[in-house]
Amino acid sequence: MNAFVFRDFPPLIVGSVADAATLRSLLQTEQKPDADMLELRVDGLLRGMKSEELAAVSLQMPMLLTVRTQEEGGLYPFADTQSRAEMAFRLLPQAAALDWEIAHLAEVPHLVEAAKKAGVPIIASAHDFEKTPSEDTLRTLEIRARELGADVVKFAFALNRAEDMQVGVNLLRRASGLMAVMGMGALGPVSRLLYAQYGSCLVYGYFGDSPTAPGQWSTVQFSAALSSLSPCRV
Numbered sequence: 001m002n003a004f005v006f007r008d009f010p011p012l013i014v015g016s017v018a019d020a021a022t023l024r025s026l027l028q029t030e031q032k033p034d035a036d037m038l039e040l041r042v043d044g045l046l047r048g049m050k051s052e053e054l055a056a057v058s059l060q061m062p063m064l065l066t067v068r069t070q071e072e073g074g075l076y077p078f079a080d081t082q083s084r085a086e087m088a089f090r091l092l093p094q095a096a097a098l099d100w101e102i103a104h105l106a107e108v109p110h111l112v113e114a115a116k117k118a119g120v121p122i123i124a125s126a127h128d129f130e131k132t133p134s135e136d137t138l139r140t141l142e143i144r145a146r147e148l149g150a151d152v153v154k155f156a157f158a159l160n161r162a163e164d165m166q167v168g169v170n171l172l173r174r175a176s177g178l179m180a181v182m183g184m185g186a187l188g189p190v191s192r193l194l195y196a197q198y199g200s201c202l203v204y205g206y207f208g209d210s211p212t213a214p215g216q217w218s219t220v221q222f223s224a225a226l227s228s229l230s231p232c233r234v
Contacts, residue, residue, distance in 0.1 A: 006121075006178050007201065009197070009231040010229075011180075011196045012036040012201065012202050013036050013219055013222050014037045014202050014204045014205070015039065015206065016041055016206050017041060017044075017207050018044025018075060018210075019045070019048060020045055022207050022208035022209075023045060026059065027057065034222075038059055038061055039204065040057065040063055040064065041212055042066060042067045043067055043068040044074075044075040046087075047075060055094075064096065064123070065088060065097070068101070072127040085110075093118075096121075097120060097123055097152075098111075098121070099154070100112075102145045105122075105149070106148055122149055122151050123151070123154050123180070124148065124152070124153055124154065125156070126141050126156075127155075127156045128158060129184065129214075132157045132159060135167050138167070139174070141153075142175070146177060151177075151178060152177075152178040152202070153178070154179070155168070155179075155180070158183070158185045159183040159186075159191055164187070165187065165191050168191065168198075168200075169194070180200050180202035182195060182203070183215055184214045186215075188215015189217055193225055197229055197230070204216060205218050205219035206218055
């Protein structure tokens, strides 16, 4: 496991990998990717790799372990929460951080406890692919996530109009701890830069040719864009 430190600005760039071909290509290259962390989207990788192969993955950079449920964008039909948790337990020794949905965090107390004992931060996430939830709804989710042991609270939601972006700004201004916010859809790319300026501690890009969520930049694009920005505290 490779340790890392969260920061307000510039945010850590997370390179997300959800397909086996891209991951195998990264494993074969000696060039360090343009990212601070590698997100293993286990729910996607299991479509082209066996769990034994995933358990043997080793890279010289911190790895974020994500085993997403289908209702929040996951790509693999896990039978139930228990089977997802068992996969996460198996891969936990490789992880520098673990992403789990806020809606299901209370179902896996033993996984949370094991992660805490191993020094693996919990990123508690919530996704809405259709709309931007109200600020009150997201604030309630933030409180619940932190009560359940979240070290970072992560929100991703669809932006259907320019005014929706203000919700993310308000969340970051009032966050009670580390938070990552990102928009999805046509306004997603510009929102991710805006939220980075307001303190989102993570930005998610993609390796290879395909984004793992609507509105993502590639890690190369993010690295270049962030170098031209400064934090905004007003």
